[in-house]
Amino acid sequence: MARKKEYIEEAVIEKAMTVFWKNGYENTSMQMLEKEMGINKFSIYSSFGNKHGLFLESLKTYKKKVNCIFEEFKKANQGLQDIKDFFYNSVKFCSVKGNQKGCLLTNTYNEFSEKEDQQIQEQMSSFMNNLKELFIQKLSMDTSKDKKTIVQQANYLLIAKHGLAAASKVNNQQEIEDYIEMTFHNL
Secondary structure (H helix, E strand, O other), X not given: OOOOOOOOHHHHHHHHHHHHHHHOOOOOOHHHXXXXXXXXXXXXXXXXXXXXXXXXXXXXXXXXXXXXXXXXHHHOOOOHHHHHHHHHXXXXXXXXXXXXXXXXXXXXXXXXXXXXXXXXXXXXXXXXXXXXXXXXXXXXXXXXXXXXXXXXXXXXXXXXXXXXXXXXXXXXXXXXXXXXXXXXXXX
16 A cells, blocks of 8 residues: 655645755755655655656746746736846845745756756756747837847847846845846847
8 A cells, every 4th residue: 555645745846946946956965855845765756756856846846936927027018128027027036035046947057058968958948948039029029120139139138137047146136236227228
């Protein structure tokens, strides 16, 4: 007879996500996960297969958490101002008590950029391609810009968003606001 789980899976994934967000994948040990999640290795392996499986579930949970920001961004119709608001909302999300600084997806993108992990690469590529497409849609609202300029600006904004995520881990609020304002100053 299979043992009944004595924990709520969503709750332990949320706790694991916090550990990965704070430490990254490589620097997170099974002992750290056990301690934070309040369950043993056997339960982790039983529910998620391994640390990698738990990490993939953590990424899914993070995407659900930030989905409200993306939904607001998708629905907005002010073009470049929508992108700027998205930058501010992203920083605001990471400053909420209980959230870690920076962006788990950007951190993962950076950590796995040179690793051959097909599952993580697919998740990151999908996320980045979707974000770039949203930037292109918003930039295309300005009919005075040609397609080449729009794509160049979308690429610039994608990299600026990575920079913002990294900066939000170490820079103060005024420096972050100045960064955002200067990013959009000449667009």
